[in-house]
Amino acid sequence: MSIINKLAREELVDMVPYQSARRLFASGDAEQANGALKRKVWLNANEAPGKGEYQVSSENVNRYPDFQPDNLLNAYSNYCGLERSQILATRGADEGIELIIRSFCKAYQDNILICPPTYGMYAISAENHGAGIIKVPLTNNQLNLDEMAQQVGKVKVVFLCSPGNPTGNLLPKAQIIQAIELFKDSAIVVVDEAYIEFSPEQTSTDLLAKYDNVVVLRTLSKAFALAGLRCGFTLASEAIITLLSKVIAPYPISAPVADIASTALSTDLVKMTQRVQSCNKVKTALATWLSHQDWCREVFASDANFVLFRCIDNTEKTRIFDLLVANNILIRDQSKQMQLENCLRISIGSEQEITQLKEVLS
Numbered sequence: 001m002s003i004i005n006k007l008a009r010e011e012l013v014d015m016v017p018y019q020s021a022r023r024l025f026a027s028g029d030a031e032q033a034n035g036a037l038k039r040k041v042w043l044n045a046n047e048a049p050g051k052g053e054y055q056v057s058s059e060n061v062n063r064y065p066d067f068q069p070d071n072l073l074n075a076y077s078n079y080c081g082l083e084r085s086q087i088l089a090t091r092g093a094d095e096g097i098e099l100i101i102r103s104f105c106k107a108y109q110d111n112i113l114i115c116p117p118t119y120g121m122y123a124i125s126a127e128n129h130g131a132g133i134i135k136v137p138l139t140n141n142q143l144n145l146d147e148m149a150q151q152v153g154k155v156k157v158v159f160l161c162s163p164g165n166p167t168g169n170l171l172p173k174a175q176i177i178q179a180i181e182l183f184k185d186s187a188i189v190v191v192d193e194a195y196i197e198f199s200p201e202q203t204s205t206d207l208l209a210k211y212d213n214v215v216v217l218r219t220l221s222k223a224f225a226l227a228g229l230r231c232g233f234t235l236a237s238e239a240i241i242t243l244l245s246k247v248i249a250p251y252p253i254s255a256p257v258a259d260i261a262s263t264a265l266s267t268d269l270v271k272m273t274q275r276v277q278s279c280n281k282v283k284t285a286l287a288t289w290l291s292h293q294d295w296c297r298e299v300f301a302s303d304a305n306f307v308l309f310r311c312i313d314n315t316e317k318t319r320i321f322d323l324l325v326a327n328n329i330l331i332r333d334q335s336k337q338m339q340l341e342n343c344l345r346i347s348i349g350s351e352q353e354i355t356q357l358k359e360v361l362s
């Protein structure tokens with residue numbers, strides 16, 4: 001055994017890291033036989049198509065940034081309607097997930113609850129930290145509240161994802177409230193709203209005023225088309241934000257990130273709304289088209305920027321995935337997730353990218 005493996009926490013030695021879209025397929029264009037570069041079509045990470053144009057200043061790069069830059073917190077406070085004291089800017093919503101687990105779960109003692117099929121980073125962050133994972137699977141893409149009630153007292157954090165990734169649907173607000181009520185004396189309930197801009201009226205931020213045990217996660221990676229920036233927000237009571245601020249790195253948001261993100265949040269809101277509208281239009285058309293294909297058994301309802309569908313069998317699922325890869329179009333195989341046999345997920349790219357995908361599959 002190598003010295004590193006001897007010294008490492010033993011559970012990390014064989015741990016499989018999160019298979020992010022970029023780990024599965026690194027960015028960069030494909031080289032063709034004639035040496036020319038063929039652009040890949042990225043439909044596997046629920047990013048938005050099209051790039052924004054931002055200016056960054058290098059004026060103060062010799063200085064550490066503020067712990068929570070003013071321009072960014074003011075811009076997000078205006079955008080979400082909460083006080084600055086209820087907001088923590090993080091390196092993506094992923095960092096929010098990690099901070100919550102590290103702040104509320106004692107390693108090798110406490111558990112989180114997840115409702116699969118769901119976003120993979122809840123379990124990965126728990127594993128990394130040594131928190132246990134209790135699973136209460138969704139039933140017909142909704143919460144199984146009876147089963148969740150059995151776990152009261154056994155978990156410290158409950159992760160709900162609405163709209164869900166990879167399922168795509170919103171959880172009924174009444175169910176979210178019931179879950180919060182169930183755990184109100186024993187666990188934090190996190191509502192991950194990474195995709196909420198695609199159905200903004202369904203947000204749970206109003207519940208922060210009524211319940212102490214709620215946290216809402218947000219990101220600029222999806223509707224704001226800023227996945228490369230790594231900027232997300234944890235919304236919660238002042239007491240929770242104070243606690244998480246003890247655990248987060250001292251300078252989590254770099255100055256260029258704060259500049260770009262605050263511009264996007266103040267001057268580019270109309271662009272964001274237009275992007276959401278056009279995504280929703282392309283998504284509806286793609287879902288209808290998929291539902292007419294012989295190889296498609298089921299298209300899941302989507303309130304987010306992607307469509308999940310089930311193929312008639314594994315052979316067809318593999319054929320479709322491989323055919324797209326061979327044509328430099330990358331989508332995401334979700335078939336290993338609980339309840340999602342033969343399922344693939346397509347992120348809504350530009351209209352042109354989705355047309356290209358349909359042409360390859362036709």
Ligand SMILES: Cc1ncc(COP(=O)(O)O)c(C=O)c1O
Nearest residue numbers: 092093094119165194219221232
């Ligand atoms: C449900 C969900 N939550 C959180 C994240 C992470 O977002 P971020 O890019 O802000 O870390 C993702 C990313 O795909 C997601 O799908």
